[in-house]
Amino acid sequence: MNQEQLFFSILRSVLWGTEAKVPTDTDWQGVLNLAARQKCLHALSVWLKAHRISTPFDKQLTPTMFMVLQRQARLNQLAISMIDLLMQHYIPATLIKGYSLSALYPDPDTRDFGDVDIYVGEEHYERAAEIAKAAYPNAHWYSETHGGIHFILVIDENLDRVVELHRVTMEFHDKRADALYQAFTHKHLDGSTTLDIYGHAVPVPCAAYNALYVFMHAWHHFESTGVGFRQLGDWALCLQLAHEQLTPAEWQTLTQEIDEMLTAMHMKTAWQTFGHILVNALHLPIEAFPLYTTDYQERANRLLRQLLRDGHGGRPAKGDCCLMKRFAWERPKKDRLLQKSYTACRLLFEAWQMAKFFPDLAWHELRATLLASFIH
Amino acid sequence: MKTKKGFRLRELGGDYILIGESVELVNFNNLITFNEAAAYLWQKVEGKEFDVDTLTQLLLDEYDVTEDIARQDAQATIDDWKEIGIIH
Numbered sequence: 348m349n350q351e352q353l354f355f356s357i358l359r360s361v362l363w364g365t366e367a368k369v370p371t372d373t374d375w376q377g378v379l380n381l382a383a384r385q386k387c388l389h390a391l392s393v394w395l396k397a398h399r400i401s402t403p404f405d406k407q408l409t410p411t412m413f414m415v416l417q418r419q420a421r422l423n424q425l426a427i428s429m430i431d432l433l434m435q436h437y438i439p440a441t442l443i444k445g446y447s448l449s450a451l452y453p454d455p456d457t458r459d460f461g462d463v464d465i466y467v468g469e470e471h472y473e474r475a476a477e478i479a480k481a482a483y484p485n486a487h488w489y490s491e492t493h494g495g496i497h498f499i500l501v502i503d504e505n506l507d508r509v510v511e512l513h514r515v516t517m518e519f520h521d522k523r524a525d526a527l528y529q530a531f532t533h534k535h536l537d538g539s540t541t542l543d544i545y546g547h548a549v550p551v552p553c554a555a556y557n558a559l560y561v562f563m564h565a566w567h568h569f570e571s572t573g574v575g576f577r578q579l580g581d582w583a584l585c586l587q588l589a590h591e592q593l594t595p596a597e598w599q600t601l602t603q604e605i606d607e608m609l610t611a612m613h614m615k616t617a618w619q620t621f622g623h624i625l626v627n628a629l630h631l632p633i634e635a636f637p638l639y640t641t642d643y644q645e646r647a648n649r650l651l652r653q654l655l656r657d658g659h660g661g662r663p664a665k666g667d668c669c670l671m672k673r674f675a676w677e678r679p680k681k682d683r684l685l686q687k688s689y690t691a692c693r694l695l696f697e698a699w700q701m702a703k704f705f706p707d708l709a710w711h712e713l714r715a716t717l718l719a720s721f722i723h
Numbered sequence: 724m725k726t727k728k729g730f731r732l733r734e735l736g737g738d739y740i741l742i743g744e745s746v747e748l749v750n751f752n753n754l755i756t757f758n759e760a761a762a763y764l765w766q767k768v769e770g771k772e773f774d775v776d777t778l779t780q781l782l783l784d785e786y787d788v789t790e791d792i793a794r795q796d797a798q799a800t801i802d803d804w805k806e807i808g809i810i811h
Contacts, residue, residue, distance in 0.1 A: 399736045414754055417740075417743070420731075420743055423744065545729070545744050545745050545746065547746075
């Protein structure tokens, strides 16, 4: 069994509770480096500890693991406090990502997260930001990052207490695709699904919403600097949960909604290519993946190489010409003309990289981005 | 005396970590790990009134030690727990 096979075997055990046999002659440095690149180091550490499997790195891994567990608790406390605060001001707030995904794991302690993400919606965004700033007057804040999607409140950098208030969960240049996605969000993020966190009922997305949203978030990372298998594992769990919870008629409706949106976004091939990996590498049951096909097996094998090489945010600027690369240059700080030239070059470069896997989508995104820039 | 509310004792591969989880513990920043004996005592007295005699008896029930040693260990445990702020 090579390092990748062992990594996936343990990851599947983390996700589904299946058995994973660990060879006695394992090169743990290789496996743990791979896990770290995929943002799965904490998950593997907890799994190894729980199964009483020693590695030469236990002296470093164990204290870090325990600190992460305590950090998760602090972040959950922060999530509860912030959501209660917003609700007191009649702002509906939904905990997205983070613990709302950890709770799906057989052992929630295996899935770590670094901050608190709360969706408040377009209507309440400005007021929510003002309320949060007033409640934490000593916090640092950054507004309108990631293209205006969320407002970041750094309450305590030393203790990793960071809250992101989201105006939208995702945004698309294509107007029709964006309208469909926002309508999907309004339909499914209605506050009716809650999760018990330390005795508090915290609103979280329903399984149907996460079935699409978690993919979109993973995609956002993939198209920029790389996505890790932690997020793809999340997505697999969301799909499995949606398949378990929805009736056959509701599953059919969800599949149609997803099909319509993906077609509008030109992302159906991307969805199906990633889906091939979820089914074949992570062993998500086929029936739990909407629109599954084996048509893109070769592309999925290439994509898997890309994912294993990049990990989360690790896409290099140089390397195998058949794999995607990161745009290497920094944006000029001054000179508007240079900045515009930089943006144009970057857009073209990234479209070229995306075209290595999804040429139709690359062209569509480039066109939509240029049109949006031209209109603005 | 009693244990403070809102803690979860998590066992992982024979090690024990006490995680402060309730909102009331939001400013609790200690990282607390227990050995097996301390974890056993915590699990037995969590949420209940106890004193040094309680812990001494629990140690005598579980471990093959003399009463003097059990009492010393019980008092040391209480002193530790007070210092790190997990009992009142």
